[in-house]
Amino acid sequence: MQIEQLEIFTEVVRLGSFAAVAEKRQLNATSISRSIQALETELGVKLLQRSTRKLDLTEAGETYYQQILPILDHLDQAKYKALDIKQELKGTLRVTLPLGFAEAQVVPLIPEFRRDHPELKLELLITDECLDLVQEKIDMGVRIGKVSEENWVARPLKTLRFVACASPLFLQKHPFPEPGALEQLPCLNFIAKAEAKQWRFHHRRSGKTETIWINQVLLATHEQAAKSLCLAGEGIALLPDWLVQEELQNKRLLEVFPEHDVLYLQAGNQIWCTYPNREYVPAKTRAFLDFLQERLGNKKAGKTPA
Template sequence: MHVEQLEIFVETIQLGSFAAVAEKRRLNATSVSRSVQNLEKQLGIKLLQRSTRKLTLTEAGEIYFQQVQPILQRLNQAQQQAQDIKQTLQGTLRVTTPIGFAESQLVPLIPKFRKQHPELKLELLITDECLDLLQQKIDVGIRIGNIEEDNWVAKPLLELCFIACASVEFLHNHRIEQPQDLQTVPCIGLIPHPNAQHWCFKKTQTDTLLEEIWVNQELLATHEQAAKQLCLAGQGVALLPHWLVEQEIHDGKLQEVLSDYQGFYQQSEAKIWITYPNREYVPAKSRAFINFLEQEFR
């Protein structure tokens, strides 16, 4: 039997279907199904119960899966350690990152990283979905908010701060001198944040917390990028992460309002994290990328 057959079998259990494995490996589902069937023939046992709705492990399949999975992990680790002896990093580095952070912060840094490691292939999985690092074979993840997975290592990368901002055109027509003014001017809300229609402010110098402000949200968006574009179009004031709008503020396309105050959402995420699977051995390619991020955002 081939190692690839074992990998396909394990991935089928982890991902739940032949179609998901086929999509990941860029094969057709028939080839994936045939690979598992060939493995069953070689073993002389049935590993999977197949139905139109789902795949389930047989009793023998469960035992086999529990034994094979750690063997494959140790094999991958051995291969990685052997490759790390080389002076140049090679192979593929898989990184997952939220959409907004990727566009405004990470992607502009990629050319610099690739110049340092030209033989290393890079796969960017840009999504706001919290992908499973182990199942998806992801080397490094960037996540916003609380990290609850026990099998992840998490290192803080950035404190998450918010900036209330609007376009220059919008501010020509609206006066905003104190947080209470946001109750009467058009505002752009972010649906995913807790208590999205309540914005909190505290004095920057005194750190005095003010009451939550029920802002006049005339527009709501599920994504921060959309809220930023609406803000640039002069549609209202938005409370957005600093890393998402700092360039636009620097270029004069957006202007910070209420600069004497710090705005935030109640119970909002406090940090941006670098995450990676909790393993005995961290590959050199992962360490290089983590060190690069820490250096760039120091």
């Protein structure tokens, strides 16, 4: 049994097909199939149930998969420790980031990080889906709001400020309202966020807090679409400040409730850097975490522990 066979097996489970693994490894699908067959022959059990449409783990395959994951993880950690002795960042760093934040805040910084670490290959998994860091073999992730996953270390990166905004055209028709008016005025929102139906308003001077069930007239799956609709005068949207910074500066959008702090109810306003809870954090992960902290976050947070 070879380590490569185990790695191929876990990749097939994770990616769901021989073809996907073959493409990733720049091999043909037949080679991947033969590797799995050789592993099954050596073990004397069937690991995968193959059909024309998909691959499923057998009961034995599921047990075997769960047992070898921590073993492969320990081998990776041993490799990282050995590489870090050389004090050179090499290999591949896999990072998952939410789409809007990645495009607006992180991707523009990547060339600078690459200049500092030219030997390090970056894989940016930009998606709003909450990927499992361990099963997907991801080194670190950026999360907005609450981090509920177990066995992850969550390090605060920065506080997120939301802005309730609208276009000048919209506000000509609906002059700056009080928060309660949002129960009737058209609002733009997100399909996937149940908490997005309620916006919480905190008046900075009086300290008064109120929660409003907004009038959702247009729903989108992503904040960029809500921003575009907001610019078109279709309603009021509650968006991250980094997404609308330029539009607020050039007055294409106006802040509707400048005396209030506004949040989605129970959504949280913290941006986190997360990574698997392991005994040893590889130097490549520490370097990227510290880089993001220096460029985007709270300076007082300090360096990532080894």
